[in-house]
Amino acid sequence: MSAYRVPTDRPEADGTLSWDATTMVVVGADAGETAGLGWTYAPAAAARVVTDLLAPVVRGGDPMDVPGLWTAMVRRVRNASRTGVAGYAISAVDVALWDLKARLLGVPLARLFGLARQDVPVYGSGGFTTYDDDVTSLQLAHWTHEQGIPRVKIKIGESAGTAPDRDLHRVALARRVIGDAAELYVDANGGYSAKQAVRIERRMRDHDVRWFEEPVSSDDLAGLRLVRERADADVAAGEYGGDLTYFTRMCAAGAVDCLQIDATRCGGYTGWSGAAAIAAGHGLEVSAHCAPNLHAPVAAATPNLRHMEWFHDHVRIEGDLFDGAADPTGGAVRPPDAPGHGLTLRADAAEPYRVA
Template structure:
């Protein structure tokens, strides 16, 4: 039985192509922490979007834990990593560190077996629907229109999302205007989603939802902070749009609390935050047990194979920043065709990505 021989890390920071902000945060660069695991002559890669300090957690707390364990026993190693960070604190960067290593371990296992990961996990669907995501509050009308037309007209994606809740909900009128302009650009046949990133107050979110309904918006993501589940549930009871949240879930109990609170119509989970593929699949099963669908949050290439393996998938976020970064740093990136991607179609083993040393080197910071 082959064992894990070691774990390596690298950190890359990529500037945005324009100033970006959502309802509660602004940024001008994005950091990707890469984990590479080795066993005999096979390597696997995984990653998370997290601070550079995440690499230190991998090196200091996780690498020795998985080294020497059977390379095929990924759930065993995931459990060992969770136990190893008990005193460090699991939610946050520790969970993201575990996620990067877990994805790499699954990638390596599939490569050992010569299979695309979706075939190792077992496909539940032929393809993975995606939605175009970006529409930052910093965009002017022309930038927003170009991005929307790119998704709808060039990529053929029939569902798109923009950010609202600008400056913690203090620009409500501009939010409404941007939604109206987005609808005018994409037409009536394309689904329109919005994400407030927790920027609104409770009653403000209900008021705004009326204008959103008038524009045919069907997805209202984090109208208020997902930290306040009872408030989120109260808003869900008062609006006709689907309320979605869950991207900040780092542990399985977090998702159970969200579901038990009846706070969402569709559960979101981020494979690069919640502990990797091992835990994400459990989150999907938890959602299915509650009669709900799951949506993959960001990091589309980290999600794609696992997303194709769950029957209750709604879609995967084709997030502007991460699509751009993953195409830049890696070879083997997917492309949406008619609004969906098909992981494993080319037969490449694992998650189908390889680091491009030449393109990635200028962005390496650790």
């Protein structure tokens, strides 16, 4: 178990937060000579949760019985709170356990789950508010013109909704760069009030924006529903979901057109499957949030999947620190044919970034 803090390639920000590094917590699960690998993007404190709380209840368990081990972990963190850092830790261990099980059986993880599709559609994601027009244009052109990804997303909601002119300028710039054929998405990261979001969504219609992610805070279910009822673009949220109750409330409130799920936060592959079932029960599709190489196997096994986020930070980290990373050329990725999720940590490449 280790934590690595990897600096960004340039300063990054969205509508409500700025950062200059991303921390990844990596967990191993061994059975004899076979090892499984899991990870999450979380504070390094998640590593201590794994060591102090989760390892004692997982050690000695049967790797074929991952749901039982998952349940034991959830019970173990009751007084540490199921969501947040403890939930991130559970997610990393759960992914490692499923990877271990598939490797013990000698099958790709996607095959163990059972394929719903051969290829997983992706959308390019970045377009941070700290980027100037040139950097934004280069990134968007790389995805659409060089890699052939037919859908892309940029960040808006800058200054908590007080800079709509720059937001609209960047949306117009993105449409010019990607052309008329590609789908354009935006993500406000909760930067607007509901009425602000309604007003700016109307102005974005001139640029055919198809996806409006977190126009308001994900905790504001009434606000999400208000925007959804008045928007042409699909409203999406759910990336901060940590348990099934969260996803049930969001779906039951009619707050989203597409539910986002992050397996590095909601309890790993086990939590993902439950959340996807809840969405299906409400007639909704799901979209994988970030960590694309981790999500590829379970996304391929999800019948009501719409697509997966090809997030700039995580793509760069996973491509640099793991062997077996996917190639999105053409707008989709295919889970590896190797046993498990097919990724192995390049310890020599990761070591300079170790913080725990």
